Amino acid sequence: MSLNEAQSRAVAHNEKPMLVLAGPGSGKTLVITERTKHLIEQYGVSPQEILVITFTKAAAMEMKERFCKRMGGQRVPVTFGTFHAIYFGILKHAYNLSASNILCEDQKNQFLREIISKLDVEPNDETDFISEITNEISQVKNNRIFLEHYYSKSCSEEDFRTIYNKYAGILERKSLIDFDDMLVMCYELLSQREDILKGWQSKFKYILIDEFQDINQIQYDVIKLLALPENNLFIVGDDDQSIYRFRGARPEIMLGFEKDYPDSQTVLLNLNYRCTGAIVEGSKKVISNNKDRYEKNIKAHKETGQEIEIITFSNQEEENEHIIHQIQESIKQGMQYSDFAILFRTNISPRRLLERIMEYNIPFKMKDKIPNIYEHWIVKNLITYIKMAEGSRQRKDFLQIMNRPKRYISREFLDNTEISFDSLRTFYQDKGWMLERIDKLEYDLSLMAKMAPYSTINYIRHGIGYEDYLKEYATYRRMKPDDLIDILNEVQESAKPYKTYDEWFAHIEKYEKELLEQSKNRENNHNSITFSTMHSSKGLEFKIVYLIDINEGISPHRKAVVEADMAEERRMFYVGMTRAKEQLKVYSVKEQYSKKVDISRFVGEIMINKQNLVPGVKIYHKKYGEGIIKMVNDGKMSVAFRKANKLLTLDINYCITNQIIRVTV
Numbered sequence: 001m002s003l004n005e006a007q008s009r010a011v012a013h014n015e016k017p018m019l020v021l022a023g024p025g026s027g028k029t030l031v032i033t034e035r036t037k038h039l040i041e042q043y044g045v046s047p048q049e050i051l052v053i054t055f056t057k058a059a060a061m062e063m064k065e066r067f068c069k070r071m072g073g074q075r076v077p078v079t080f081g082t083f084h085a086i087y088f089g090i091l092k093h094a095y096n097l098s099a100s101n102i103l104c105e106d107q108k109n110q111f112l113r114e115i116i117s118k119l120d121v122e123p124n125d126e127t128d129f130i131s132e133i134t135n136e137i138s139q140v141k142n143n144r145i146f147l148e149h150y151y152s153k154s155c156s157e158e159d160f161r162t163i164y165n166k167y168a169g170i171l172e173r174k175s176l177i178d179f180d181d182m183l184v185m186c187y188e189l190l191s192q193r194e195d196i197l198k199g200w201q202s203k204f205k206y207i208l209i210d211e212f213q214d215i216n217q218i219q220y221d222v223i224k225l226l227a228l229p230e231n232n233l234f235i236v237g238d239d240d241q242s243i244y245r246f247r248g249a250r251p252e253i254m255l256g257f258e259k260d261y262p263d264s265q266t267v268l269l270n271l272n273y274r275c276t277g278a279i280v281e282g283s284k285k286v287i288s289n290n291k292d293r294y295e296k297n298i299k300a301h302k303e304t305g306q307e308i309e310i311i312t313f314s315n316q317e318e319e320n321e322h323i324i325h326q327i328q329e330s331i332k333q334g335m336q337y338s339d340f341a342i343l344f345r346t347n348i349s350p351r352r353l354l355e356r357i358m359e360y361n362i363p364f365k366m367k368d369k370i371p372n373i374y375e376h377w378i379v380k381n382l383i384t385y386i387k388m389a390e391g392s393r394q395r396k397d398f399l400q401i402m403n404r405p406k407r408y409i410s411r412e413f414l415d416n417t418e419i420s421f422d423s424l425r426t427f428y429q430d431k432g433w434m435l436e437r438i439d440k441l442e443y444d445l446s447l448m449a450k451m452a453p454y455s456t457i458n459y460i461r462h463g464i465g466y467e468d469y470l471k472e473y474a475t476y477r478r479m480k481p482d483d484l485i486d487i488l489n490e491v492q493e494s495a496k497p498y499k500t501y502d503e504w505f506a507h508i509e510k511y512e513k514e515l516l517e518q519s520k521n522r523e524n525n526h527n528s529i530t531f532s533t534m535h536s537s538k539g540l541e542f543k544i545v546y547l548i549d550i551n552e553g554i555s556p557h558r559k560a561v562v563e564a565d566m567a568e569e570r571r572m573f574y575v576g577m578t579r580a581k582e583q584l585k586v587y588s589v590k591e592q593y594s595k596k597v598d599i600s601r602f603v604g605e606i607m608i609n610k611q612n613l614v615p616g617v618k619i620y621h622k623k624y625g626e627g628i629i630k631m632v633n634d635g636k637m638s639v640a641f642r643k644a645n646k647l648l649t650l651d652i653n654y655c656i657t658n659q660i661i662r663v664t665v
Helices: 005-011 028-041 057-070 083-095 105-117 126-142 157-173 179-192 194-203 217-227 251-255 277-287 316-332 351-359 377-389 395-401 421-427 432-448 453-463 466-476 481-495 501-520 563-577 601-607 652-659
Strands: 018-022 050-054 079-082 206-209 233-237 265-269 271-276 299-302 309-313 340-344 364-366 529-533 542-547 580-589 618-621 625-633 636-641 646-651 660-664
Touching: 005 028, 005 265, 018 028, 028 050, 028 057, 028 206, 028 233, 050 057, 050 083, 057 079, 079 083, 083 179, 083 194, 105 126, 105 157, 126 157, 126 179, 126 217, 179 194, 179 217, 194 217, 206 217, 271 277, 271 580, 277 299, 277 563, 277 580, 277 601, 309 316, 309 601, 316 340, 316 351, 316 580, 351 481, 351 501, 364 501, 377 395, 377 432, 377 453, 377 466, 377 481, 421 432, 432 453, 453 466, 453 481, 453 501, 466 481, 542 563, 563 580, 580 601, 601 652, 618 636, 618 652, 636 652, 646 652, 652 660
Parallel strands: 018 233, 018 265, 050 079, 050 206, 206 233, 271 299, 309 580, 340 529, 340 542, 364 529, 542 580
Antiparallel strands: 618 625, 618 660, 625 636, 636 646
8 A cells, every 4th residue: 555755654653642634635544544554563552442433424334444455354343433323332331221212313303393382482494493403402512501601593592491401301201312412421421430431541542533623522522531541642634624613513623632732743644636736726725814724735646637717607597507518518528427516505506507407307416405495484485375366265375374474363263274355354353454454465465366476476575575574583583584585586586487377386396306306316326417515515526526606695605704604614615626636617606686796705715815915016906907015904905006096905805806807926
C-alpha cells in the first residue's frame, strides 16, 4: 500500500494524542485503517484494546470491511462502531439493558404527538413541529444545558419545558431511553463510577475517531474520560467540513484539541487525490475567508483540469435548460448519467429542474428524502381554496381554510359532512360583522372559480390575506416568515404555465407519481443523475458537479445573520465544491420570482481572493473604472478612483460579488 509522506507519519504514530487534519479527498479512511493495522502488526497492540468510532453505522461497517481486507480477510477483534452503539454497549453492561429499552422513532413521535395534543399549541404542520421539538430536546441534552436556561425556537419557553418534562416522565415510567439519553447516561455513569470507568479505560487503550469535526460536547466529554490516563487519542477530521451545527456539532472542539492536549502532535493530509488543481484552488479561496479555522495548504494531486465554470443566468428557466443541454451533449460523447450531481442549498431549489428532467426522461435519484412541494401544508391550503371555489362543500375542506386567515368561524355548527353558507349565515344571524366575513369568503370563492391557477394563488395571497396570515403564524411559531413565503412563491411559479385548474392538477399528479416511482427505484437507479442538498453530499464524489442557485439569501442562506452562521454556510459551499473530481459548475441567476437577486458572495470569493485586496492593489470597478486601494479595514476598503477623482469606501463582499471586474496584483 503506497502512502504519501503525511499519511505515513500519521499511520506510524504510536502513543499520545494526535490530530490528523484531513482535507477533502486526502485518504482519511485509508489512514485510519492503516494505522489500526500498524498498531497491531508493528507495535504489538492487542486488537481488543483498539476502538474505532465514526458517526454512522454505514461508515463504521465500511471501515471495518476495509480493515478486514487489509488484514487478509480475517476477522480481527477491533471494535468498530458509532458513538451511540459504543456508549449503549457501556450502559448495557452496567444496567443490564437490551434493545427493547431503546425508544424507536415511531414511539417518540407518538409520545410527543400525545403531549402536544393536550397543550394549547396548534401547529399547521404537526410533523415539522415535532421534528423541531425533537431537535431542541437533543440540543438541551447533548450540550448539557439546564432546562430553565434554554429558550425554545419553536414555541414558548413554558410550552417547551412542559413538553420536555412530560416526555422525560413517559420515558422514565416505561424504562425507555432515546439516543440522546445514551450519551447523557453514559457520561453520568463514567463520571460517577470510577470502578466502571477504569474497566473501560483498560479495555480501550487506543481510540481512533473519524469525522471528528462533527463531534458534540457530550460525546467529547465521554471520550476524554475513556482516553485517560494515556490519552492515546487519534482524531481525524477537517474543521472546514463541519456542517452539522444545527445537530449540535461543535467545530470549536476540534479547534481547541491542541489546547486540551498540549502534548499532541498534528499532521496535515494536504494532498487532494479527488479534485483537479482548479477546483482545489477555487475552494481554498472561498474557505480562506473563514476566520476561526486551521490554516491548510491543500494541494491537488491532479494539477491539470478545466477551470471552474461560473455562469449567471437571467432566470431559473434559462439555468435549467442550460444544465439539461450540457448533460445531454455529454451523454452523447460517452459519459454516464451517474457522472453528474446537482447540488443545492435547500430542498425548494431543484423543483423546477426536476420537472424539466422528468419531461426529458432523464434518470435521476435523490440523496435526501424526495421533496414534494405539493405535499406542504401551505400548498394543501391553496389547493383546498381552489376546490372550494370549484364547488366543494365538504366539511374537511372547509375546516382547512375557514380560519386561514382568521375569520373566527366556530366549529360548533359543523355537524354534517357538508357545509352550507346559508346555514352558516343562520348560525351567525345576530352577528353582523361575522355575516360580512361569510359573505366576503363566498364572494372570494366565486371570483376564484373564473381565474387561472397563477392568478388565483396571487388573489389568495393578497386579496384574501393569506400571506399576512402566514406572517402572523411565523411570529407565533418563532419562524422566519420568508421560509413560508418561499413556499408561496415557488408554488405560484409552478402554476404559471397552466391556464386551468384541471391542467395544473394533472401536472401535480404526474409529478407526484414520478417522484414516488423514483423513490421506489432509488437504490436500483445506478446510472442516474444524483440530486442532493449540500448537507447530504458530504462524503460523496462525482466527475461533474453543478452547484445551482448560488445567490445571496440562498447560499449563503438568509438565516445566516451572525458570523458563526455565515462561517457554516461557507463550509457548506466548500463541501459542495469539493465533491467535484473533474468539472465544477457554479451557477447563479439574476432574477427569482420576478425579483432581482444578487449573486452569492461565494462566487466572488472564487473569482477574487480577498487576500489580494490590500493597499496598493489596482482594481477595475464596473461603475467607477480603475482605482487604487488605499486602506482595508473590517470588511470595507477605501479606493481612490482616477475617473471619478474621488476616494470612496466600499463594502468588500458586495464589490467582489457584483462590481469588481478584475484585480491586478
